[in-house]
Amino acid sequence: MTKWEYATVPLLIHATKQILDNWGADGWELVQVVPGPNPEQLVAYMKRQKEA
Template identity: 65%
Template sequence: MPAWEYLTTPLMIHNTAAILNSWGSDGWELVQVVPGPEGGLVAYLKRPVVKEA
């Protein structure tokens, strides 16, 4: 079974694609986008944990 690490980040409506593309280029996969507690959107992302040899 792979091990995962997780990240949450706010999304600005006018810059959503750039934010997600930036995280994606670092290996993060978008899992879900939900409304934030104070408005706006929050993205949940995951990526496999890289085990050091």
């Protein structure tokens, strides 16, 4: 059975692509983006396969 690990990542609107590219380079896949605690911030939910 595949096991996953998850992370929540704060995203600044002006640097969203750079932040997601950095996490993607480490093997994380974007699951969802939701509004953050203030208008200039979002929160990304990420997942990747857990190493055995």
